[in-house]
Amino acid sequence: MKPFDVYPLFDIEPVKAAGSWLWDKSGNKYLDFYGGHAVISVGHAHPHYTARLKSQLEKISFYSNAVQNSLQEELAEKLGRFSGYPDYSLFLCNSGAEANENALKLASFRNGRKKIIAFGNSFHGRTSAAVAATHDPSITTSINRQHEVKFLPFDDEALAAMNIGSDVCAVIIEGIQGVGGIREPAATFLKKLRELCDRHQAVLILDEVQSGYGRTGKFFAHQFAEIGPDLITVAKGMGNGFPIGGVLISPAFEAKHGLLGTTFGGNHLACAAGLAVLEIMEKEKLVEHAQQTGETLMEKIRSIDGIKEVRGKGLMIGLETEAPAALVRKTLLEKYRIFTGSSGDKKTIRLLPPLNTGKTEVDYFLSALSAVTASQLIQK
Numbered sequence: 001m002k003p004f005d006v007y008p009l010f011d012i013e014p015v016k017a018a019g020s021w022l023w024d025k026s027g028n029k030y031l032d033f034y035g036g037h038a039v040i041s042v043g044h045a046h047p048h049y050t051a052r053l054k055s056q057l058e059k060i061s062f063y064s065n066a067v068q069n070s071l072q073e074e075l076a077e078k079l080g081r082f083s084g085y086p087d088y089s090l091f092l093c094n095s096g097a098e099a100n101e102n103a104l105k106l107a108s109f110r111n112g113r114k115k116i117i118a119f120g121n122s123f124h125g126r127t128s129a130a131v132a133a134t135h136d137p138s139i140t141t142s143i144n145r146q147h148e149v150k151f152l153p154f155d156d157e158a159l160a161a162m163n164i165g166s167d168v169c170a171v172i173i174e175g176i177q178g179v180g181g182i183r184e185p186a187a188t189f190l191k192k193l194r195e196l197c198d199r200h201q202a203v204l205i206l207d208e209v210q211s212g213y214g215r216t217g218k219f220f221a222h223q224f225a226e227i228g229p230d231l232i233t234v235a236k237g238m239g240n241g242f243p244i245g246g247v248l249i250s251p252a253f254e255a256k257h258g259l260l261g262t263t264f265g266g267n268h269l270a271c272a273a274g275l276a277v278l279e280i281m282e283k284e285k286l287v288e289h290a291q292q293t294g295e296t297l298m299e300k301i302r303s304i305d306g307i308k309e310v311r312g313k314g315l316m317i318g319l320e321t322e323a324p325a326a327l328v329r330k331t332l333l334e335k336y337r338i339f340t341g342s343s344g345d346k347k348t349i350r351l352l353p354p355l356n357t358g359k360t361e362v363d364y365f366l367s368a369l370s371a372v373t374a375s376q377l378i379q380k
């Protein structure tokens, strides 16, 4: 047997990592400005993260959700306090798609409806309802199209008002669109969605799978708009590479035994990873660090010749270059050994480094980017 070939792979195999750096089999060193798709929040092989996981592994790594697991309570308490949602509850699962699938299901349990409102260029994962709410027909098939989903353009308040009525189950939106190319919804638009959902008893779901966990310089991107969603979904940075996801659920939702469930969600190792991440974020003030580092990085990128546009917040950055984005990314990787991300919007390069990336890394990235864009400009 061999792996099912669904991923286009770089011819690089990292075998070791630390902080914002990776090493391949031949000892070549790479700068990680992609965080393995926004997953690495507290840096690779952080000593506290490694020690907490090792110690948990030696005690107990898994038992089912049929027994007490105080690590789940500890994680829920810490996440609630640190994120600014102490009165919400937490349902734990294993990935971003699963978090959104459960959030959509909870919404439907609550109001008994099924119509979903989602947005152009959205990405919410690859499971049934999550992929149906994802604006990419190339990754959906007949089985997904049974869901009733209406896609609206970002920031169009009039269209939102026309389409969000008493037949709508849930409105799902990313705090900042990631795969779609680092696009922020306007604060006024998020406020409008909150108002429309309240008026029609529809459930507002904020997908913070990519934009959450401090990446944007606030714990959640929607906190810039000062709104409170009914459900918030998280994954990626939550476990720094250990598979864990979750739904933060407003107190208006009532839990009932059997309503949701999973075998692996909230297992001991996953909770240890989740707790280690929050402990490091709090101790090292990584949310503030992401905000400050991101601000400096974006300002300096804007001053480089050959840069067309820089978007985003904190360390969730999208940049457009005058030279084709794919060529700039390829040169950054092949010549300077820097990983960056592509996006659904082919013009945009995504930067999603670990939240504790430092000055050395930022300076190296900036000098490489200047050299690449300058050489592309000369070639033109």
Ligand SMILES: Cc1ncc(COP(=O)(O)O)c(C=O)c1O
Pocket (backbone or CB within 6 Å): 095, 096, 097, 098, 100, 123, 124, 125, 126, 174, 178, 179, 207, 208, 209, 210, 211, 235, 236
């Ligand atoms: C905003 C958003 N939601 C959901 C997902 C799906 O997460 P996962 O791949 O963990 O299922 C992603 C993944 O890229 C994402 O960016």
